[in-house]
Amino acid sequence: MDAIRADHLKKIFGPVTAVNDVSITVREGEIFGFLGPNGAGKTTTIRLLTGVLTPDAGTVTINGIDIHRHPLEAKMQMGVIPESSTVYGDMTAEQNLQLSGKMYGMPRALREERIHELLSKMGLAEKRRIPVRAFSKGMKQRVSIACAIIHRPKVLFLDEPTSGLDVQSRRLVIETIRDMNGQGSTIFLTTHNIEEANTLCHTVCIINKGKIVAQESPERLKKMFDTTQSVEVSFDRPVTQDLFKGGGIIRAEPCGDKWRLYTDNPDLVLKYLVGRAERESIGITSLTTSGPSLEEAFVQITECA
Amino acid sequence: MMEVPLFLRGIIVITGKNMRLYYTKPPVLMFGLLFPLFMFFAFFVGRHLDLVTFFPAFLAMMLFFTASSVAPLITPWEKREKTYERLLSYPVTQDSIIMGDVLAGAIFGIGISFLVWIASLAFVPVSITNLGLFFLAFILGTLSCAALGTLLASPASDSPPNVMILSNLIRFPLIFISGVFIPLQQMEGLGLALAYCSPLTYMVDLFNAAMTGISVFSPLVDCCVLAGVSFVFILAGRLIQKRNMMKGM
Numbered sequence: 001m002d003a004i005r006a007d008h009l010k011k012i013f014g015p016v017t018a019v020n021d022v023s024i025t026v027r028e029g030e031i032f033g034f035l036g037p038n039g040a041g042k043t044t045t046i047r048l049l050t051g052v053l054t055p056d057a058g059t060v061t062i063n064g065i066d067i068h069r070h071p072l073e074a075k076m077q078m079g080v081i082p083e084s085s086t087v088y089g090d091m092t093a094e095q096n097l098q099l100s101g102k103m104y105g106m107p108r109a110l111r112e113e114r115i116h117e118l119l120s121k122m123g124l125a126e127k128r129r130i131p132v133r134a135f136s137k138g139m140k141q142r143v144s145i146a147c148a149i150i151h152r153p154k155v156l157f158l159d160e161p162t163s164g165l166d167v168q169s170r171r172l173v174i175e176t177i178r179d180m181n182g183q184g185s186t187i188f189l190t191t192h193n194i195e196e197a198n199t200l201c202h203t204v205c206i207i208n209k210g211k212i213v214a215q216e217s218p219e220r221l222k223k224m225f226d227t228t229q230s231v232e233v234s235f236d237r238p239v240t241q242d243l244f245k246g247g248g249i250i251r252a253e254p255c256g257d258k259w260r261l262y263t264d265n266p267d268l269v270l271k272y273l274v275g276r277a278e279r280e281s282i283g284i285t286s287l288t289t290s291g292p293s294l295e296e297a298f299v300q301i302t303e304c305a
Numbered sequence: 306m307m308e309v310p311l312f313l314r315g316i317i318v319i320t321g322k323n324m325r326l327y328y329t330k331p332p333v334l335m336f337g338l339l340f341p342l343f344m345f346f347a348f349f350v351g352r353h354l355d356l357v358t359f360f361p362a363f364l365a366m367m368l369f370f371t372a373s374s375v376a377p378l379i380t381p382w383e384k385r386e387k388t389y390e391r392l393l394s395y396p397v398t399q400d401s402i403i404m405g406d407v408l409a410g411a412i413f414g415i416g417i418s419f420l421v422w423i424a425s426l427a428f429v430p431v432s433i434t435n436l437g438l439f440f441l442a443f444i445l446g447t448l449s450c451a452a453l454g455t456l457l458a459s460p461a462s463d464s465p466p467n468v469m470i471l472s473n474l475i476r477f478p479l480i481f482i483s484g485v486f487i488p489l490q491q492m493e494g495l496g497l498a499l500a501y502c503s504p505l506t507y508m509v510d511l512f513n514a515a516m517t518g519i520s521v522f523s524p525l526v527d528c529c530v531l532a533g534v535s536f537v538f539i540l541a542g543r544l545i546q547k548r549n550m551m552k553g554m
């Protein structure tokens with residue numbers, strides 16, 4: 001069964017069609033990345049999928065439960081982390097989690113146990129009795145995430161969970177997402193961090209101006225849009241452009257203390273470089289090849305649409 | 306249906322959250338507690354009026370202020386803090402949120418007014434001729450005022466001060482046109498016609514019926530009017546809030 005299924009969703013705000021005929025299927029156990037430029041309709045789509053907003057047209061089912069007809073049962077299945085970390089500032093971290101546990105109808109003993117576990121996992125155990133108002137952005141976000149996963153939801157929605165966080169907080173968030181996924185939860189997340197989507201998601205979906213423009217695995221998406229690959233090389237002494245004439249190199253760009261060489265055939269380039277270096281007695285100090293970037297694919301897709 | 310227990314649970318949890326978070330907020334203390342006391346001193350004490358005769362009106366006014374001051378704060382406050390969105394993503398609906406707001410206002414109103422009534426027993430020799438009717442007056446009065454509070458909370462605004470100002474612009478006239486300060490028997494013409502428009506008039510009348518046995522309308526009429534306006538206020542508030550949600554958060 002599909003964990004999330006949306007059919008022909010539409011949402012209009014006055015003159016703006018924020019979401020225009022969007023259909024999405026997310027398989028159970030998948031990490032689904034939802035990408036798009038600012039104002040593309042990501043947040044609106046999440047609000048429609050989680051029953052916060054009512055669509056002007058279209059249907060949503062969560063684990064087969066229609067969210068419009070059975071909103072409470074459908075919402076029991078899911079955890080939601082909205083765009084801005086929305087926790088009660090006047091309550092402590094612990095009280096926020098208590099409230100969340102009660103909302104999901106967790107019995108007291110289970111609630112206490114889970115709160116204890118989550119507070120220490122999120123590094124908040126010592127600050128459990130401080131009002132959340134005094135927390136930093138990253139700490140608030142951790143409380144927000146803990147509130148959403150307290151009942152071990154089958155489907156987890158995250159709207160830009162890592163934006164504005166420092167490296168440690170971001171790692172913690174990513175780790176938590178992987179963890180939840182490892183325990184069988186389906187994850188739906190939006191992000192502006194393409195590298196993050198690339199390493200984390202099984203499927204990436206790109207929305208632009210309210211319409212879905214691509215939906216593929218990150219690797220396939222990259223291949224679809226750019227066949228050019230690159231080789232990065234550095235030498236033990238300065239070299240000129242002349243060195244890179246031939247050997248299947250399309251273009252060479254100096255790039256810090258390295259050169260970036262674009263090619264359709266990295267194999268040929270490597271052999272050529274090694275041969276030339278040996279003949280001219282130049283030492284190669286580093287050599288890496290990289291595939292097409294998802295970022296490049298993203299820019300191409302959203303620009304041409 | 307599986308959803309009914311979930312729905313009821315949502316209302317209870319939301320009511321508890323509202324009680325814990327909003328009873329101690331300054332606007333609630335200001336407009337819910339201090340104002341009725343000021344009004345009491347300004348209008349009753351200084352004028353050497355017979356406290357016993359005016360006590361039912363005072364109690365109704367107290368109930369009106371307390372019960373209707375909580376709900377107008379909650380929704381704009383939560384929209385501003387963005388907790389409204391999270392709240393809606395929990396297993397609740399807009400209806401559970403509205404009912405939770407009504408209940409939190411009603412419990413505040415009943416609690417404070419009850420305390421005032423108990424405390425006043427020491428100073429004013431208030432009597433009650435019909436205890437059943439007295440409690441009915443408490444419940445229906447508080448329900449209609451809390452329902453009015455929810456209606457006052459429905460403008461699409463995330464600014465608590467603006468909503469509080471608007472709600473006071475509506476609440477004060479409702480008091481002045483009602484039979485709180487002038488007994489209905491002494492009103493005539495336009496004043497009387499206006500008094501009929503304020504739900505507070507029927508509350509005062511019902512408290513009079515319960516405490517002194519003398520009322521202008523029959524208690525049944527008072528009860529029906531109060532139940533009716535509660536229903537209409539909640540329905541109207543619900544309609545407006547749903548329409549706002551269709552337009553966006």
Ligand SMILES: Nc1ncnc2c1ncn2[C@@H]1O[C@H](COP(=O)(O)OP(=O)(O)OP(=O)(O)O)[C@@H](O)[C@H]1O
Binds near residue numbers: 016040
């Ligand atoms: N409540 C609302 N009222 C009016 N217009 C809205 C509302 N919410 C969103 N919009 C409009 O809908 C479009 C999509 O907005 P949305 O917030 O879904 O974008 P997004 O992809 O989440 O952007 P971002 O990356 O900046 O978070 C935008 O043009 C926005 O102005």
Ligand SMILES: [Mg+2]
Binds near residue numbers: 042083
């Ligand atoms: Mg957004």
